[in-house]
Amino acid sequence: MAWNIKRFSNDELRSRFVGMMVEQVKVLGLTLPDKDIRFNEETKKWEHGPLDWNEFKDVLAGKGPCNAQRLERRREAHDDGAWVREAAAEYARKQAEKEDAA
16 A cells, blocks of 8 residues: 555445445345345355446435434534533633643
């Protein structure tokens, strides 16, 4: 990696990732959103259906199906952490007072 040389293509990395995820999803008893996914006996690899790049771009742009929920959880986490930020600010203020007094 020191020379930024990729050992595997994006397609190979994607194939490996899909292979790992399919097995985990099966163990957990979940279903995959890809109705076309199938195991190729010749290559011994999972093959997925065509990718919907428009859906992918929408998700990146914040228009995904879980975006509103994700943002709400982020706001909740920020609000729940207010006491930590306030305590840290108060601690820093007291430390600064001690240094000024010394």
